[in-house]
Amino acid sequence: MSIHEIAPDDVVRTHAEGAANEREPLVVLEPLLAFLDEHGIAAGAGDPALSPLGDGHSNVTYLAERGGVEFVLRRPPRGPLPPSAHDVIRESRVLRALEGLARVPRVFAVCEDAELIGAPFYVMEKIEGDVVNDTLPAALDSEENRRRIGEELVDALVELHAVDWQAAGLEGFGKPTGYVERQVRRFHGLWDINRTREVPEIDAVARWLGDNLPESPPATIVHGDYRLGNVLYGPQSPAQLVTIVDWEMATIGDPLADLGYLVTLWSDRDDAVGGPLELSPVTRQPGFLRRDELIARYEERSGRSMTDIRWYQTLAIWKSAIFMEGNYKRAISGTSDDPFNLQFGEGVLQLAAQAQELTSSPD
CATH class of the missing domain: 3.30.200.20 (Phosphorylase Kinase; domain 1)
Incomplete structure (x- = not known):
């Protein structure tokens, strides 16, 4: 870290x-x-x-x-x-x-x-381990371990989603039904608060999300920010994911929201370089699983259908754009002294266009 x-x-x-x-x-x-x-x-x-x-x-x-x-x-x-x-x-x-x-x-x-x-x-x-973002620890820098990093990332998520949250004492931790509807409603409302300019794609994607709501699988624990940067890998080969961190967004809801977010923030080697959601560029290296391989492994390990995964990826990109607009608003209003937030001005437009493009992509 x-x-x-x-x-x-x-x-x-x-x-x-x-x-x-x-x-x-x-x-x-x-x-x-x-x-x-x-x-x-x-x-x-x-x-x-x-x-x-x-x-x-x-x-x-x-x-x-x-x-x-x-x-x-x-x-x-x-x-x-x-x-x-x-x-x-x-x-x-x-x-x-x-x-x-x-x-x-x-x-x-x-x-x-x-x-x-x-x-x-x-x-x-304190758990000994490394966050994998830009570089790999020397012990894990091999094609075999690069593949295993992605496999472990998916397998730990499948394990999390398999937990009986009611038996674990999390009754009342979140509402088990209506998760995706609430996400669309909440974030479209947040856009009205965060917006600094007109971005028609944001409203267009909101309509598409609302018109195409998937039928959610049974509710599970949802991490809410599950990505490569929020897990630690042990210091020895073979690669082993030893802990998941940053649980402040956790709730009970639709498990595919976690997967859609994870694969949205995963960089494939043929993606455009330097996009606003490229938080872990190391996954461009040879040996790392590709985005579709992550999805396939989750489907095989969890037994959940991936029929609507494009919807969840679109949701993740759209939500990220709305979050970024809030950061950009704080930057231009002077309530944030972090100059990095100014970069979100262009990033919001890129993500909005990307989300709208995904709404018309074939499944």
Whole structure:
């Protein structure tokens, strides 16, 4: 995982120290130490050494080391936050439910008290592994392992979708019916909020999605952001997917939404280079499964029909365009200081055109 720097006001010793800063802290050490001691996480040791993980645009994640014990702490970013967004307690619930049933890290402790360090948080095990995005770890850099990376990615998703979510204690975690209808309705409404200009393709695709709703298979746990960049592979050959991360979008719904999203963000070697959804260009290398091979493996392993997979791919591209427009809006309105968000202006148009093109493609 990529690592960014800790700002001076991110970690403070006491709430009084944090109150003296312009921004609220992300970690307050003294109450955190008491919490770790209470839950037997390197109890009695000193301050944890904290290293931020990820790009800082999602929930805040720290790799921590205390008394020779490594663990991961995850909390929401600084506010203000949209309602229901960045719900780490919900995230910890699904991880605990899936322990022993899917490839997830074990949760050590959960704190629902937002006053303790300034936000709810949870602590989970650190799993050794690498994210595969731009390059391959040396141990996995062979055609055989490249193929296996894709196979493992599909197989872990099939395992997740096979979990009996009701028996796992996730009754009420999401609505098991009407998922695809709600997705189209919700994101078309979000477009009205995010839009900065007229993009007729967005509305045209929304109509096509609504007019061609598939009949969903029985509901499963849905990760919501399942892609190569949200899994870790172990450090040894043969390639083994050891854990799935970033569960903040998880719900109960249509499993094919996960697959449609996964293959949409998968780069085939003959795709145009540098597209707005090219997050893992390493999969262009020889040996990696192609997009249709991923779909075929999922179909064979899960037994689910792929008749409507084009619909789910279109949904994934369309939703991504709407998300990107929100980032672009923040950039041009001055509410975001990340210059990268300006690139989404053109990216939205590319994705909207791509989604519309897919609506007229043969199945």
